[in-house]
Amino acid sequence: MTAVTRRKPTMTDLANAAGVSLMTVSNCFKQPHKVHADTRKKVMDAAAAVGYVPNLIASSLASGSSRMVAALVPSLRNSNFATTLQGLGDYLHSRGYELLLAVAEDPAREEIVLRNLLGRQPGGIVLTGGEHSKESIALIRHAGVPVVETWIAPKPGLDMAVGFSLFDAARDIAQLLVKKGLRHVGWAGFEATSDRHLQRQRGFQQAMKDAGLRSDLLFLAPENAGFAGGRLALDALVRKEPKLQGLCCVTDVLAAGALFECMRRGWSVPEQFSVAGYGDFEIAAEVPPGLTTVKTNGAAIGRAAGEMLVQKIETGRIDSPVRQVPYEIVFRHSL
Amino acid sequence: MTAVTRRKPTMTDLANAAGVSLMTVSNCFKQPHKVHADTRKKVMDAAAAVGYVPNLIASSLASGSSRMVAALVPSLRNSNFATTLQGLGDYLHSRGYELLLAVAEDPAREEIVLRNLLGRQPGGIVLTGGEHSKESIALIRHAGVPVVETWIAPKPGLDMAVGFSLFDAARDIAQLLVKKGLRHVGWAGFEATSDRHLQRQRGFQQAMKDAGLRSDLLFLAPENAGFAGGRLALDALVRKEPKLQGLCCVTDVLAAGALFECMRRGWSVPEQFSVAGYGDFEIAAEVPPGLTTVKTNGAAIGRAAGEMLVQKIETGRIDSPVRQVPYEIVFRHSL
DNA sequence: CTGAAAGCGCTTACAG
DNA sequence: CTGAAAGCGCTTACAG
Numbered sequence A, B: 001m002t003a004v005t006r007r008k009p010t011m012t013d014l015a016n017a018a019g020v021s022l023m024t025v026s027n028c029f030k031q032p033h034k035v036h037a038d039t040r041k042k043v044m045d046a047a048a049a050v051g052y053v054p055n056l057i058a059s060s061l062a063s064g065s066s067r068m069v070a071a072l073v074p075s076l077r078n079s080n081f082a083t084t085l086q087g088l089g090d091y092l093h094s095r096g097y098e099l100l101l102a103v104a105e106d107p108a109r110e111e112i113v114l115r116n117l118l119g120r121q122p123g124g125i126v127l128t129g130g131e132h133s134k135e136s137i138a139l140i141r142h143a144g145v146p147v148v149e150t151w152i153a154p155k156p157g158l159d160m161a162v163g164f165s166l167f168d169a170a171r172d173i174a175q176l177l178v179k180k181g182l183r184h185v186g187w188a189g190f191e192a193t194s195d196r197h198l199q200r201q202r203g204f205q206q207a208m209k210d211a212g213l214r215s216d217l218l219f220l221a222p223e224n225a226g227f228a229g230g231r232l233a234l235d236a237l238v239r240k241e242p243k244l245q246g247l248c249c250v251t252d253v254l255a256a257g258a259l260f261e262c263m264r265r266g267w268s269v270p271e272q273f274s275v276a277g278y279g280d281f282e283i284a285a286e287v288p289p290g291l292t293t294v295k296t297n298g299a300a301i302g303r304a305a306g307e308m309l310v311q312k313i314e315t316g317r318i319d320s321p322v323r324q325v326p327y328e329i330v331f332r333h334s335l
Numbered sequence C, D: 001c002t003g004a005a006a007g008c009g010c011t012t013a014c015a016g
Helices: A013-016 A022-030 A038-051 A054-063 A079-094 A107-119 A134-143 A165-180 A195-210 A228-240 A252-265 A282-286 A298-315 B011-018 B020-028 B037-050 B056-065 B079-094 B107-119 B136-143 B165-179 B195-210 B228-240 B252-265 B282-286 B298-315
Strands: A068-074 A098-103 A124-128 A145-151 A160-161 A185-190 A218-221 A246-249 A273-275 A293-295 A320-326 A329-332 B068-073 B099-104 B124-128 B147-150 B162-163 B186-189 B218-221 B246-248 B273-277 B291-293 B322-323 B326-330
Touching: A013 A038, A022 A038, A022 A124, A022 B165, A054 B056, A054 B107, A068 A079, A068 A107, A068 A145, A068 A298, A079 A124, A079 A298, A079 B079, A079 B099, A098 A107, A098 B079, A107 A134, A107 B056, A107 B068, A124 A298, A145 A273, A145 A298, A165 A246, A165 A273, A165 A293, A165 A329, A185 A195, A185 A228, A185 A252, A218 A228, A218 A252, A228 A246, A228 A252, A246 B107, A252 A273, A252 A282, A252 A298, A252 B282, A282 B252, A293 B298, B011 B020, B020 B037, B020 B068, B068 B079, B068 B107, B068 B298, B079 B099, B079 B124, B079 B147, B099 B107, B124 B298, B147 B298, B162 B298, B165 B195, B165 B273, B165 B291, B165 B326, B186 B195, B186 B228, B186 B252, B195 B273, B228 B246, B228 B252, B246 B252, B252 B273, B252 B282
Parallel strands: A068 A098, A068 A124, A124 A145, A145 A160, A160 A320, A185 A218, A185 A246, A246 A273, B068 B099, B068 B124, B124 B147, B147 B162, B162 B322, B186 B218, B186 B246, B246 B273
Antiparallel strands: A098 B099, A293 A329, B291 B326
């Protein structure tokens, strides 16, 4: 017992303290069944006494397996991605894997971030959002590590993929308006249309075309319009088509804004006007009379990504390289 | 050139390919100025040619420094925490650190998660949310790694802390109602009162007491009431105090609900009635006439945590172990 | 500016 | 069931 700061005990220290060899200690942690119960107890007691915490960095180097999975997300402000990480992390932790997270807002920094991630020798990588630079893709391919892309329509791409078709989801909810008998339905989207937004818009348009209705009642709000975008869309589309009966929105925020505008105009929803959302954000349940919307399951996507990766890492093979995670339509009263 | 799968090139491979020693290669990456420009170019070209990515696991073990910071959050569903991670990650990446993330929903699993985290030899740890088990705290202390606790009132605790006083924030906004001359102000909170909610309520009550006003006009809504909670609070408190002039809410959702109820009753805001929120959620800007509320800055908290940690890791010392991240009051028209 | 050698703390066949 | 030894891919004094 000295007063000096002691360095953290190593496995060797523990072996000495317990009076066994290094490899017996190692086995106590990795292959407990291979060591006699009494010996194991002796070692574990000593471990608790000295406060031993295995150095997983050394373990990773020696074993060639880091038990880490890296995730690269463009942003955590997007609650879908946060939820995906939650589901991914939950599953990974349950399987004894750790999550190495990188947030690469700037696509230009993606490659350098990826290099750092890959250098940590993760057993697999989760990518979120669809677009990646040629360099990034080359880097990943060269690393020879299993990859799963999330939030993209599940089709074979880089390696594995999990998600659902945004096109289908938007078409499905738009068809609900058609089935209700509406003949004049508009689309409220955003100006800076990402691929993800565009797929939804096309789904909407497909539903209209399939029903023989016009599919050009589109309004694109400024990206940062928030709820106000819903009002703008309603204004603009009613001016374009005075008989407008319903609005399909790229997002619950726009839909809620449209609902507010209906209140302001004294239009009763859904009797006089129908609104469909997308996302099932908290507001969808809150805004009167309740927004009918598409609910996506980020946690399930994250979990599925984790399952695919762990299977591939541990068995080297995968049942199916693409997996569909169902979305659902939540019926409330706006439609 | 063979057709078999080649293993990833190591630094030794690269040294051979470039015709230099191992240590020259290492220096090219770590201490570029220590190697002649020509040699460096030769090495870098070879690195690009063979697709060399440094093994950071080996690097960490050899150097005793992992350039990783671990973060433990209770949940990513809380957008405050997600934003904090975003701010933390941004800063860390800019300093060449990686983020090791664990989501420990279940406090019982905290210790095992922490063990895994610590075993990866992070240079520092970020904790989110205030309560931790004795075992967890012992583990952290024993690891001798810098720690910063976030989203707690900044006072010396485990090691370092960054956040702001929820009490102060609630008191500040409540004082605004007092300064406006209101004499009858109520509080709308939630039943299942967390410590965080309780601190805000106490801040409100303090403001009332300081002004010599009654501080018992409290209503606690069911946890899942959503906007409806604001209506319930208004109903109940007006019944209790017919001269009620304003409402302070634990959350923007409640405040928005109260505002909706004012519309329904035909009360003009802020002339006849005032409402204060908390959180500056998106709805605060959108709900007419605009909600005056407290804005918290999760990204700034995350960034500050990163700054403190990196300073402590790299210099061994810190200017101040506690840091206050300002909240701000966003003035709109509800008060 | 460049290099040979020891070592970081584990794991992994291989013996006994 | 237990152990001695080599090795994982780097970094770090220390020489030259």
